[in-house]
Amino acid sequence: QSVLTQPPSVSAAPGQKVTISCSASSSNIGNNYVSWYQQLSGTAPKLLIYDNNKRPSGIPDRFSGSKSGTSATLGITGLQTGDEAVYYCGTWDTSRLNAVFGGGTKLTVL
Amino acid sequence: QVQLQESGPGLVKPSETLSLTCTVSGGSTSYAYWSWIRQPPGKGLEWIGYIYHSGSTAYNPSLESRVGISIDTSKTHFSLRLSSVTAADTAVYYCARQMYSYDSGAYSNWFDPWGQGTLVTVSS
Numbered sequence: 001q002s003v004l005t006q007p008p009s010v011s012a013a014p015g016q017k018v019t020i021s022c023s024a025s026s027s028n029i030g031n032n033y034v035s036w037y038q039q040l041s042g043t044a045p046k047l048l049i050y051d052n053n054k055r056p057s058g059i060p061d062r063f064s065g066s067k068s069g070t071s072a073t074l075g076i077t078g079l080q081t082g083d084e085a086v087y088y089c090g091t092w093d094t095s096r097l098n099a100v101f102g103g104g105t106k107l108t109v110l
Numbered sequence: 111q112v113q114l115q116e117s118g119p120g121l122v123k124p125s126e127t128l129s130l131t132c133t134v135s136g137g138s139t140s141y142a143y144w145s146w147i148r149q150p151p152g153k154g155l156e157w158i159g160y161i162y163h164s165g166s167t168a169y170n171p172s173l174e175s176r177v178g179i180s181i182d183t184s185k186t187h188f189s190l191r192l193s194s195v196t197a198a199d200t201a202v203y204y205c206a207r208q209m210y211s212y213d214s215g216a217y218s219n220w221f222d223p224w225g226q227g228t229l230v231t232v233s234s
Contacts, residue, residue: 032216033216035219043226044226045221047221101156104155
């Protein structure tokens, strides 16, 4: 059971937009910044978003992040088949004193 | 740019100690947090702990009694030790640079870059 809750799967057609939610409690998302990671099949996770909505160099602006209260959202526009992956949210949990992740959301581009 | 590479045995016997090393290239381990994260087959990510370049550490409370992370004085690699392993410790183990700070009442915490990961299987 992950501390952060994500939907197990989402799907959309190429070119469309999809959002992935991540929710939890005030001891983690509510008071701290959220990051997002993309894990392509058989590879290590890759940072997509940090500090709720900042993109590292090299990440296209098709990827965006937002946070409201105890929930965060990853948005992906102009979906491509290469975006098929598992997406994880993460943050710091102040009460547990450790980094926590969501259970992951598998994105299928139909 | 910084790159990380895990190394160590791919098979560990139950009750023994798992030992892995992460080699940092393209930079040193100075002035950063360095962490270990694991992923059981088909499952999600679990943070194991971090070490700061000064040697201070923090561990996941669920693993704290069995885990140790150390850093080499040469500042080119850091290591993980996990004792008394069981089949539940079978996972891909990743090392990563952890960007961790506290500012304006909130913690910022994210991981970049990551190593490619190494599968460790616990079996007799």
